[in-house]
Amino acid sequence: MAVQLNYLAPKRWKPRNPDENYLITFLKIELDETALKEAKKKSKIKIFEEAAASIAAESSTGTWTKVYAGKGSGILRATKERALAFDLDYKNFMFKVAYPVTLFEPDNISGLLAGIVGNIAGMKMVRAMRMFDVRFPRKIIQAFPGPKYGINGIRKRLGKPCGPLLVTVPKPKIGRTAKEQANLARILFTSGRGTYDGIKDDENLTSLSFNTFDERVRLVFKELKAAENKTKHKKFYLCNISHSNLDVMEKHAKLLQKHDSVFMMMDVICTGFAAVDTMRRKNLSLAIHAHRAMHGFITRDNSPGVHGKGRIFGFSISMIVLAKLFRLLGVDSLHGGSPLAKMEDYGEASYIQHVLQEKNLKPDHSIPSLGQKWFHIKPVWITASGGLHPGDVEEVVRVLGEDVIIQCGGGLLGHPWGVEAGVCALEQALELAVKKIPFKQWVKKHPNSELAAAIKLWGYGPRIVY
Numbered sequence: 229m230a231v232q233l234n235y236l237a238p239k240r241w242k243p244r245n246p247d248e249n250y251l252i253t254f255l256k257i258e259l260d261e262t263a264l265k266e267a268k269k270k271s272k273i274k275i276f277e278e279a280a281a282s283i284a285a286e287s288s289t290g291t292w293t294k295v296y297a298g299k300g301s302g303i304l305r306a307t308k309e310r311a312l313a314f315d316l317d318y319k320n321f322m323f324k325v326a327y328p329v330t331l332f333e334p335d336n337i338s339g340l341l342a343g344i345v346g347n348i349a350g351m352k353m354v355r356a357m358r359m360f361d362v363r364f365p366r367k368i369i370q371a372f373p374g375p376k377y378g379i380n381g382i383r384k385r386l387g388k389p390c391g392p393l394l395v396t397v398p399k400p401k402i403g404r405t406a407k408e409q410a411n412l413a414r415i416l417f418t419s420g421r422g423t424y425d426g427i428k429d430d431e432n433l434t435s436l437s438f439n440t441f442d443e444r445v446r447l448v449f450k451e452l453k454a455a456e457n458k459t460k461h462k463k464f465y466l467c468n469i470s471h472s473n474l475d476v477m478e479k480h481a482k483l484l485q486k487h488d489s490v491f492m493m494m495d496v497i498c499t500g501f502a503a504v505d506t507m508r509r510k511n512l513s514l515a516i517h518a519h520r521a522m523h524g525f526i527t528r529d530n531s532p533g534v535h536g537k538g539r540i541f542g543f544s545i546s547m548i549v550l551a552k553l554f555r556l557l558g559v560d561s562l563h564g565g566s567p568l569a570k571m572e573d574y575g576e577a578s579y580i581q582h583v584l585q586e587k588n589l590k591p592d593h594s595i596p597s598l599g600q601k602w603f604h605i606k607p608v609w610i611t612a613s614g615g616l617h618p619g620d621v622e623e624v625v626r627v628l629g630e631d632v633i634i635q636c637g638g639g640l641l642g643h644p645w646g647v648e649a650g651v652c653a654l655e656q657a658l659e660l661a662v663k664k665i666p667f668k669q670w671v672k673k674h675p676n677s678e679l680a681a682a683i684k685l686w687g688y689g690p691r692i693v694y
């Protein structure tokens with residue numbers, strides 16, 4: 229065990245000029261009972277120190293035992309470049325790890341992750357672990373182009389200088405033909421005051437026998453262009469190009485480019501970091517809308533200690549880390565969780581909005597976090613989605629601000645008076661939210677409005693209605 233302790237920083241040690249010299253991670257662990265029993269005489273403090281040091285070792289230059297250290301062993305550089313565990317919180321078993329930036333190939337996120345979160349979750353001496361945050365140094369940030377459009381670039385392309393964007397995923401998720409989806413797009417885009425912004429493919433709608441990618445693109449864009457001419461409002465289609473074959477994804481993207489699409493949608497966890505980096509570096513005239521299907525198997529941990537205080541029982545990486553990775557990799561909008569959504573966000577959605585949109589992000593005092601200087605990396609739209617309906621819009625805009633894409637699938641298509649009324653209810657909700665007109669008062673004065681009908685059915689806040 230002793231070999232690892234040189235990966236433990238001296239007490240009160242702090243990395244010098246971290247944004248130039250180090251990548252920092254922030255972790256919490258639970259020690260394994262067996263390791264505790266075996267180390268009878270050793271104090272828990274000692275074992276915690278060894279565990280923190282071992283994690284720094286395993287994720288940088290070390291291994292579990294002494295190895296050949298003679299000529300040609302690389303041991304000198306390995307010692308010089310080793311990561312150091314520091315800032316140990318002995319009460320909550322939390323600590324940070326500082327990795328010299330020279331340990332990394334700056335423009336290679338897959339290599340970086342294989343290091344900092346590669347093997348550590350497999351270590352027997354820990355029974356649970358959560359990575360709360362990562363802070364990237366300038367050298368790594370500057371190795372990536374970041375979002376091509378970001379918030380302002382999308383606003384310019386849509387001619388929408390302010391206000392949230394509204395988009396809908398057809399529900400049922402799968403079932404419509406390409407023609408039927410295009411019909412729905414027409415209704416969404418032209419109902420009410422014709423201001424509805426977008427339609428989005430669901431995560432499992434790719435190119436299916438009854439709804440192929442090419443036909444869907446052709447028919448939806450035909451309706452989209454017609455609606456733009458009719459309503460004089462720019463529209464967008466978050467069309468799902470996700471495929472495990474990058475060449476197919478590129479072919480899909482090029483077809484969207486031919487239709488002058490504003491966006492392409494990628495499921496960034498299912499396709500992976502390399503896919504996002506590769507598609508961004510192709511520099512297509514398409515913004516990346518990042519959906520995050522499967523993230524729950526990485527980010528969820530319902531332990532009491534999910535924000536530091538209390539025990540944890542799982543192995544997880546927070547959505548804060550994923551949000552930073554995808555902003556860096558260059559997505560233009562990201563599903564980041566939402567207040568009042570059907571999905572668990574541990575109240576992190578509002579901080580994730582800051583992670584995506586601040587230039588110099590400060591740590592949040594209620595969530596273990598490190599902050600981040602973003603240099604040239606543009607701010608990114610947050611997408612609020614998941615069980616949202618018109619009655620939620622007031623709170624979503626209050627918490628997440630106006631640079632938010634609000635997605636309502638069931639929350640529009642389930643309106644008691646039908647799809648057109650669903651569009652009107654959301655147009656009304658958005659106008660009130662932006663003007664900060666309290667919904668309850670307005671609904672009292674407009675009991676026969678589409679918004680009132682939606683609120684009568686769903687109220688305010690998350691609901692599961694069948």
Ligand code: CAP
Nearest residue numbers: 397520563571613614615616636637638
């Ligand atoms: C929402 C949704 C989205 C989730 C994604 C769904 O539909 O289409 O994929 O919101 O979750 O399939 O559930 P509804 P997150 O609007 O009908 O709920 O944004 O948390 O990544």
Ligand code: MG
Nearest residue numbers: 397401430431
């Ligand atoms: Mg979905």
